[in-house]
Amino acid sequence: MVRSTVRCTTLGSQTSEVHTVEHLLAALLGMGVDNAVITVDGAEIPIMDGSALPFAQAIADVGREEQRAQRRELVVREPYWVREGDKVLVVVPADEFKINFFVSFPEPVGIQFLETPPITPDYFLSDIAPNRTFGFRAEVERLYSAGLARGGSLDNAVVIDREGYMGPLRFPDEIVRHKALDLIGDFALMGLYPRCEVIALRSGHALHVAAARDLRGALPAAAAR
Numbered sequence: 001m002v003r004s005t006v007r008c009t010t011l012g013s014q015t016s017e018v019h020t021v022e023h024l025l026a027a028l029l030g031m032g033v034d035n036a037v038i039t040v041d042g043a044e045i046p047i048m049d050g051s052a053l054p055f056a057q058a059i060a061d062v063g064r065e066e067q068r069a070q071r072r073e074l075v076v077r078e079p080y081w082v083r084e085g086d087k088v089l090v091v092v093p094a095d096e097f098k099i100n101f102f103v104s105f106p107e108p109v110g111i112q113f114l115e116t117p118p119i120t121p122d123y124f125l126s127d128i129a130p131n132r133t134f135g136f137r138a139e140v141e142r143l144y145s146a147g148l149a150r151g152g153s154l155d156n157a158v159v160i161d162r163e164g165y166m167g168p169l170r171f172p173d174e175i176v177r178h179k180a181l182d183l184i185g186d187f188a189l190m191g192l193y194p195r196c197e198v199i200a201l202r203s204g205h206a207l208h209v210a211a212a213r214d215l216r217g218a219l220p221a222a223a224a225r
Helices: 022-030 053-062 121-128 137-145 174-190 205-217
Strands: 002-004 010-012 073-076 080-084 087-093 098-104 111-115 134-136 158-161 193-201 222-224
Touching (some): 022 053, 022 121, 022 174, 080 205, 087 205, 134 174, 158 174, 193 205
Parallel strands (some): 073 193, 098 193
Antiparallel strands (some): 073 222
């Protein structure tokens, strides 16, 4: 069960919680893994380098084993959308899982837009998985002051100051690529391969999880097969 979508996606039960699950879940969906057992020792998935790359590369290194069971899919039959203020998420029918993501932040980020081809393991590994989590310097300093984000550094996050980026980027549009990574991780919560195209405007974990919940459970326009 999703317990929180503040700054990350947190899963929990009556007795425990696991924070920051989205990068690992994105690696599973992006690399085409439908069936996996994950054991966690602690309250948070390790941040690693701030991206999904270590998880995705590990999956690529060990390979996947095809099983006899048919892959469970979510086929979207008609458009769906959810909105919260100026944040909008639209899901439309498509043969493969694709993402169009628009973000707008203060400079130096500005406006960024990403249109992906179908999310295949090769594309995910090369173009989506390497993109790191990000934050603005003032926000990061507030987290430090509150005793949070102690594992964060310029090695595992993109820190943004008013003067520019505090370190080199892996892609010129790394910010919007990481937002797409987060969306993939949140959609993995459905437990189904999504056959749809997503148009995301400034959306975040809360809208992603709301859409995943609706599409998985209550929306008659979507059908599992």
